[in-house]
Amino acid sequence: MSFMSAIVFVDTNILVYAHDADAGEKRDRAIGKLRQLWENDTGRLSVQVLQEFYVNATRKLATRVARSTAREIVSAYGAWVREPTTAETVLRATDIAELVQISFWDALIVAAAEQVGAEQLLSEDLNDGQEIAGVRIVNPLVVA
Numbered sequence: 001m002s003f004m005s006a007i008v009f010v011d012t013n014i015l016v017y018a019h020d021a022d023a024g025e026k027r028d029r030a031i032g033k034l035r036q037l038w039e040n041d042t043g044r045l046s047v048q049v050l051q052e053f054y055v056n057a058t059r060k061l062a063t064r065v066a067r068s069t070a071r072e073i074v075s076a077y078g079a080w081v082r083e084p085t086t087a088e089t090v091l092r093a094t095d096i097a098e099l100v101q102i103s104f105w106d107a108l109i110v111a112a113a114e115q116v117g118a119e120q121l122l123s124e125d126l127n128d129g130q131e132i133a134g135v136r137i138v139n140p141l142v143v144a
Contacts, residue, residue, distance in 0.1 A: 008037055009113035010045045010080070011123035012052040014140065019053075019073060021063040026141045033122060033140040045080045046112035048105075053077075083115050092133075100132050110135060 017023045018030035037043030054074055057065035065073070089111050097107035106125060113121045114133040121135045128139040 006119040007044055007117050008042050009118035009121045011109055012049045013124045014122045015053045016056050019057055019065050020061050029141050043080045044116045050074045
């Protein structure tokens with residue numbers, strides 16, 4: 001599978017940075033990466049990411065995203081949700097959390113990425129370069 005067609009799962013923090021007016025260079029990097037994924041139709045995420053994005057963008061940012069704007073963003077990125085989170089996904093996340101010693105919520109992101117066949121998971125929260133459940137963690141916000 002070529003790099004351009006590889007499925008890439010996006011963690012909440014990358015989506016939040018792309019819409020954080022105060023994030024500076026991290027915002028620019030996140031926007032660039034998301035734009036590339038839109039152009040290649042290779043971006044994926046889960047309902048969990050959309051939920052976390054909405055809460056963080058409308059409540060936790062210094063410059064909050066308007067609720068109506070956040071709803072539009074959730075609606076647009078809903079196109080990237082291709083698989084439902086099922087009881088099996090949750091059980092897989094419990095296994096991953098125990099095996100890798102990460103939080104359940106991070107493990108649920110990894111399990112969802114694994115479920116959609118993602119080769120990469122874009123995240124600032126997990127260790128850049130680490131591979132978990134066959135998915136490589138990539139922090140697109142660091143300067144190479």
